[in-house]
Amino acid sequence: MKFIASLLLLFSFILDADSWLPPEPMAALSADASILVRVEPGVLPNRDASNKPHFAKASFFRWDHQGHYQPYQQLSLQNKVSPLLIYVSNQGELITLDNWYNSGHGDVVVLYKADGSVQKSFGLSAFYSRQQLEQLLRSVSSVQWRCYEKSPYLLQHEFYLPIRPAGVIKINLDDASVSLIDEDQSC
Template sequence: MTHRDLAPRIAAVLAGLALVLPIARADSWAPPRPSAVASEDGNLVARILPGERHGQAAQAQVFRYSAADDGYVRIRNIALRNPVLPLEILLDDDGTLVAIDNYGAMGSGEVLVVYPPDGEPRVHLDLATIVGEEALAETPHSVSSILWRCRPSRLSYDGQAVMLYAQPGLQIRVDLRDGSVVREASDC
């Protein structure tokens, strides 16, 4: 058998394997970078510093505006529970910080952590607790992540909860004080 005879057979085998093997959604992550978020009234700013992949976790430096200093003054540092970086941070006017998702592994581990003004984690939830087992089973996955969120999160108007929007069609209210979860249908 010559190389010319083998080429069509090899091509047929490779084409067959491509049809049989599951297709994985590949993803890649840009290097983690520091970010910042302000409270709605602008009196507080949190600077988020990435952790090291195999060492120190992410950090949040929280600053309050000081009229006397005509600028922002650091009021606390928070060691975040995210190994590298949260994907989304919300900061309430009272100083409550909400870290959502994990860099490099969206939907894995502690997906939502609430840090009240004292900086000690009060609520920490995994994705199954937030969206429910049934919705989790229907959520698309990539190689490294569970692609559960369909739009940015926000703090509720009453300041008592974080509003999350998840696939397949869920609006989720998580109480910032006790972590209780209420799910409703959404157009997500």
């Protein structure tokens, strides 16, 4: 009986191992510093008086060469609460990664065109076979699909995203094409 109680206690720690702090505003600067994007987290239902979800919002600012960033666009993101990471290109295209409180679920990568419209969104099935998906580690709220030891990066019009168990996804921002590169790389 002590063995069963110990085992249940161990499983309760494993299941509770997934915790999230409240999201905070975040910002990203393009490589040439011409575009600044600021993301304000959304509000989940029951967290405000309206009891309706408010999706995350992105505000875009352009450098005016007179010492200021001027606002030029605001849009609602597909993330109910907030993305985990954001990247912006020199042309103003936005890339969001993952979902706060639900990493690995839903649209894990969303590409927004410079005009704010969604170019393409990707779920995990765009990067993994069904068998590979079943092998990914999971917690109560998340799927461990990204390689956290290596950072994603944007180079010109190509976005590089390290994934588990090993490899790098390359996404072309011009046509949203996806390819797996560096399959032998360790995570």
